[in-house]
Amino acid sequence: KKDVEYGQYNGLPRQDQAMQKWRENRFGQFIHWGLYAIPGGIWEGKTYPYASEFLRGSAKIATSTWDSLIYQFDIPKYNPKEWAAIAKNMGVKYVTITTKHHEGFCLWPSEYTDFDIENTPYKKDLLREFVDAYTAVGIDVNFYYSVLDWHHPDWRYDIKSDEDRAAFERLKQFTKNQLVELVTRYPEVKGLWFDGTWDNSWKKSGQFSYELEKLLKNKRPGLIVNSRMRADEHGSRHFDSNGILMGDYESGYERRLPNPTDKEVLTRDWECCMTIPENQWGYHKDWSISHVKSPLELIEMLVQCTSQNGNFLLNFGPMGNGDIRPEEREVAKEIGEWMKVNSEAIYGCGPADLEKQDWGYYTYNEKNGKVYMTVFNNPVLGKYKIRLPKSHTLKKASLITKQVESLEIKQISPTDYFIIPDKINNKKPFVIILEIVDRA
């Protein structure tokens, strides 16, 4: 064991009300919006397939050229009330928006930089309008903040000299100032989603990240931060040098999920963040360049995350003019239609302590004791197998859409049962509610 003084300090999993709400929310919307949305992955007529928020690097654009995009950020179609309505209809309970991505452009009027919304043709505090619109429809608001800041002259990838050290001290002070500013100006904020913390400079700032977490949580009691914020004093990230999770939940699942039978993730809070295309967080004009996930693929990811004690954060990349692209509107609509019928299997649910079967995923609501089985794969057998511990018995199974009717159950061994539906004609994932009782 290593001595770790600047690791995790508040005991996990957190059971306070704020964290319980975060956990019960389960489904969130990620929003990546910044200057990168204006070119949308295309520069001087050439399409760059890499993530559009990295276009500045992909197309080797001079910082001054990139930064001048600020004068085109007039966002005539920006309509936060409509964004919030789309999110509400999709069924998300929280939203996480990029207040500042790696490019350094701030969506709020920061007193610590001129590279912000105030110096765009839009001028107004779009973040305040956003927070108000989402809060008004009952969606919790979180802020993404990139520590990595390509615009700031004091950013350093590593600390190799006294000059680096002095510069990065200024950058850390700037970072602290901006974060205190964010949690003070927008006290509604529930959590901070840190990114851009992979460079050596930050790995060498473990004590600072520890003290920053404490400072921000003192300023905003109940604040929730992701593990990506943190390094310990030995440079270990997410988990300290003894493998103890830092922050309040694990945020390493970016565009990937755990193995569906992975039991280790059940021991902690975690969140998977996911793009609709293969790898575009910011708006890209051409979605034909990669696979675009269907609503069904995304619904399966949401259910899998819930079944393994995780949250699912689905990303939207608004256009440079502030509009939401048609493909994202369609995804939101179709997921929303499914959630309207089946969200009881998601909100407030977590893992069921049952052996996973091929037809899909179990989720469990400990408040009502119900087990939900969400079916994605129709068995050729035409029956759904359930395996319970010998100590329990399957008392009832019913479709979430017809809870008064019981489906036929056949016990085929001390632990195994078949649920036999009268017909299998589902074209969409559907939910069966199980009542399982302890024989004792």
Ligand SMILES: C#C[C@@H]1N[C@@H](C)[C@@H](O)[C@H]1O
């Ligand atoms: C790499 C990288 C960044 N991390 C994701 C959450 C996006 O913000 C992407 O730009």
